[in-house]
Amino acid sequence: MTTETLRASRSFSELIPSSWAYPDTGATRDLRLDLMRGFVIPLLFASHFEYFSALMFIGWERIGVVSTAEIFVILSGIVVGMVYGKKMKRDGLSAVMPGLIQRSVSLYRISVVMILIVAAIRYLPWIDSTIITTFHDPYGGKTFQLYPPMDASIFQVISKALLLQIGPHQFQIIGMYVSMFILFTPLVFFMISKQKTGLLLGLSWVLYLINLGANPSFRPTNAQFEYAFPILTWQLIYVHGMVAGYYKQELMAFFATDWGKRLVYACIALAVGFMLLTWNHPLDQFPDWAKLHFVPPDTFLYLYNEYFPKSTLGIGRLINAVVLFVAIYALMTRCWQPINKALGWLFIPLGQASLYVFFIHVFLLLAIANTPLPGYDNFWLNTSIHAGLIALVWVLVKKEFLFKWIPH
Incomplete structure (x- = not known):
C-alpha cells in the first residue's frame, strides 16, 4: 500500500466521528467479540434449518467463503486466551489449571448429556428423530446413521456417547471444542508460560500441513466430529486464536501503528474481494440477480474444491x-456506537450465551421437523420460521430459561 493510499485511508477514517469508537476500558469482556458470536447464531440457523429464506442471503457463505464453524472456533480460542490468560499473567499457570479442568468437565458433561437425550428420544414412537439422528449428504446422495441400531445394547450406546462417537451432527462442533479445550488449552498456556510461543505456533502449522496432505486425514480421537472437523487441522485456528487473545493488548498496539493500519486496510480489501468471489457461487437456490458471473461456474467450483474445502x-x-x-473487528472498533445501538440488543445476549443456544437449537430443530408446516418451499414462510426461532431463542436467553442446568 502506497503512502498516498494510506493518507487517503486516513482521510476517509477521519470522516467517522471519534465518538463512535469502542470504549476500550481494558475490561476482560470484549463486547465486540460477544456481538460477533451473536452474529454467528442466525448463520447457524441458516446452516441447520435448511430451508431457503432471507437468512440465506447472509448465511450461505455470502459474506465470504467461510462458515459459522471457523468463526466460532476462532472466537472461542480468543476468549479462552483472554479470560484465562489474564489470570495466568497475574497468578501463574498453576492458578489457571483448576478453572480449565472445571470448564473441561462442564463442556464434556453437556456433550454426553446431549448425546444420551437424543438417543432416548429415538424410542418415542410419536417423534420422528431422523433429522438429528442421521446425516444426509446432498452431494453424494447418501444418508448416514449417527447412532447405533435401535436394538443395540445400552452399554454400547453409553460407551460410544462417552467417547463422543455418536450424536446429532448439528451439535458435533461442540464435541470438537470439548476435545480441543481439553487437549490443546493446557499445552498452549504451558508453552506461553515457558516463552515458547513461536515454537508453539510453528508446531501448530506442522500439524495442520501434515493433516492437509494426508488422505484421509488423521483422526486421533476417533470421535464423530473428526469426520467433519479433523482436530489436527482445526487446532490451527483455535491455537492461534488463543495466542491472539493472550496477547490482545500487544496486537492492538501493533494495529495502531502505520504498518498495522496498512495490514488492516489490506485485510478489508481482501475480505471484500473474497465476498465478491463467493457471490459467483453457482448455487441453484439463489436467483440470478443475487449472483455475480465474473467467474465461470466450472472455474469457481474448481477453485472452491481445491482451495476452500471446509473439513480440511x-x-x-x-x-x-x-x-x-x-475487517469486522476493525469496523466494530471504529463504528461501535451505531452498530451496538442497531444490533447489540439482539446479538450480544445471544453471543454471551452461545453454548446454551447451540444446545437449545437442536431441540428446536426437532420440534420444527415434527410440525404439520408445509414442505418449506415458501420463501416468506421460511423467513418467518427463521425469524421466529431467533426471536424465541433470544427470549429464552433473556429469561435465563434453564440456565441453571445448561452451560452458557
Whole structure:
C-alpha cells in the first residue's frame, strides 16, 4: 500500500466521528467479540434449518467463503486466551489449571448429556428423530446413521456417547471444542508460560500441513466430529486464536501503528474481494440477480474444491476467515456506537450465551421437523420460521430459561 493510499485511508477514517469508537476500558469482556458470536447464531440457523429464506442471503457463505464453524472456533480460542490468560499473567499457570479442568468437565458433561437425550428420544414412537439422528449428504446422495441400531445394547450406546462417537451432527462442533479445550488449552498456556510461543505456533502449522496432505486425514480421537472437523487441522485456528487473545493488548498496539493500519486496510480489501468471489457461487437456490458471473461456474467450483474445502480448512478458506475477522473487528472498533445501538440488543445476549443456544437449537430443530408446516418451499414462510426461532431463542436467553442446568 502506497503512502498516498494510506493518507487517503486516513482521510476517509477521519470522516467517522471519534465518538463512535469502542470504549476500550481494558475490561476482560470484549463486547465486540460477544456481538460477533451473536452474529454467528442466525448463520447457524441458516446452516441447520435448511430451508431457503432471507437468512440465506447472509448465511450461505455470502459474506465470504467461510462458515459459522471457523468463526466460532476462532472466537472461542480468543476468549479462552483472554479470560484465562489474564489470570495466568497475574497468578501463574498453576492458578489457571483448576478453572480449565472445571470448564473441561462442564463442556464434556453437556456433550454426553446431549448425546444420551437424543438417543432416548429415538424410542418415542410419536417423534420422528431422523433429522438429528442421521446425516444426509446432498452431494453424494447418501444418508448416514449417527447412532447405533435401535436394538443395540445400552452399554454400547453409553460407551460410544462417552467417547463422543455418536450424536446429532448439528451439535458435533461442540464435541470438537470439548476435545480441543481439553487437549490443546493446557499445552498452549504451558508453552506461553515457558516463552515458547513461536515454537508453539510453528508446531501448530506442522500439524495442520501434515493433516492437509494426508488422505484421509488423521483422526486421533476417533470421535464423530473428526469426520467433519479433523482436530489436527482445526487446532490451527483455535491455537492461534488463543495466542491472539493472550496477547490482545500487544496486537492492538501493533494495529495502531502505520504498518498495522496498512495490514488492516489490506485485510478489508481482501475480505471484500473474497465476498465478491463467493457471490459467483453457482448455487441453484439463489436467483440470478443475487449472483455475480465474473467467474465461470466450472472455474469457481474448481477453485472452491481445491482451495476452500471446509473439513480440511483449505488455505483459501483459512485466509478468508482471518481477514474477515480482522475487517469486522476493525469496523466494530471504529463504528461501535451505531452498530451496538442497531444490533447489540439482539446479538450480544445471544453471543454471551452461545453454548446454551447451540444446545437449545437442536431441540428446536426437532420440534420444527415434527410440525404439520408445509414442505418449506415458501420463501416468506421460511423467513418467518427463521425469524421466529431467533426471536424465541433470544427470549429464552433473556429469561435465563434453564440456565441453571445448561452451560452458557
